[in-house]
């Protein structure tokens with residue numbers, strides 16, 4: 025009885041079918057080098073696990089601030105950016121005023137709003153998956169107080185029109201720009217706006233650049249906004265191991281991450297060019313560590329790729345995503361396996 029409203033609730037689902045090549049979760053495919061893992065092992069061994077971690081994550085914040093070129097006071101850390109999204113949906117504005125976001129996009133904005141029973145002002149992207157001012161205006165009529173823009177967007181891969189994001193903020197909406205994939209893009213970010221405005225914040229994550237396993241998300245805001253949001257955070261949300269590993273990787277491993285990102289971006293170009301040559305497939309442009317393709321029959325191609333040992337994400341269930349599959353960039357050899365498998369599948373269907 026008490027939990028009845030959860031009976032029809034759709035939680036966030038991820039692809040879990042075991043496969044030789046996993047290109048379904050937009051992770052960094054490269055692990056850390058042995059020398060860095062050794063340093064991490066040594067440091068983790070010395071953690072007093074009987075003790076609570078630093079509730080302010082001060083040392084880690086200093087490292088992250090340096091990594092992004094902002095101050096530690098601009099930061100709120102989360103157990104993944106999912107937690108920060110939920111924090112915003114929980115505390116920004118009145119709970120009976122809608123959260124607006126375009127569709128298709130990252131599902132957690134919707135999931136968080138649904139958990140809290142908060143109204144949603146969803147609006148459609150245009151045919152090129154770009155923001156459409158008329159659709160934004162329609163959503164604004166519902167008087168939302170919080171907006172999410174994932175740019176580059178997941179699952180479409182493209183970046184959104186800056187001016188329309190700013191337009192939304194100028195209309196008095198607290199605007200969160202989710203830059204989970206910004207490291208793979210050459211478009212301008214919103215860090216400057218976030219640090220200097222009381223209405224725009226940026227969300228980042230370490231998950232896409234190599235640390236999905238430690239769950240570390242970062243919200244960047246002006247100091248007053250960050251300090252207020254931080255009051256509503258769970259006190260020990262960043263675990264001791266996460267604080268220690270984050271500090272090591274974002275200092276000593278900085279070059280490693282930079283090189284891995286470069287490799288992913290160059291692989292993206294190579295793989296997309298190869299896939300473009302396969303007949304019957306439409307490839308959409310991407311600023312992220314994944315790209316979207318449209319195939320003749322999404323369900324069948326997805327299933328047949330699994331039979332070939334390759335897991336990609338079937339997006340067909342989302343609006344505007346009929347027969348669309350999302351493919352993460354893997355290691356060069358994984359990408360080759362995917363290209364070969366896709367060619368085989370397309371020859372058979």
Ligand SMILES: Cc1ncc(COP(=O)(O)O)c(C=O)c1O
Pocket residue numbers: 049050103104105106107130174177178202204205228229230231236240241
């Ligand atoms: C746009 C976007 N934001 C946030 C996240 C969640 O990241 P995290 O692992 O930090 O919770 C993802 C993960 O796929 C994403 O695509």
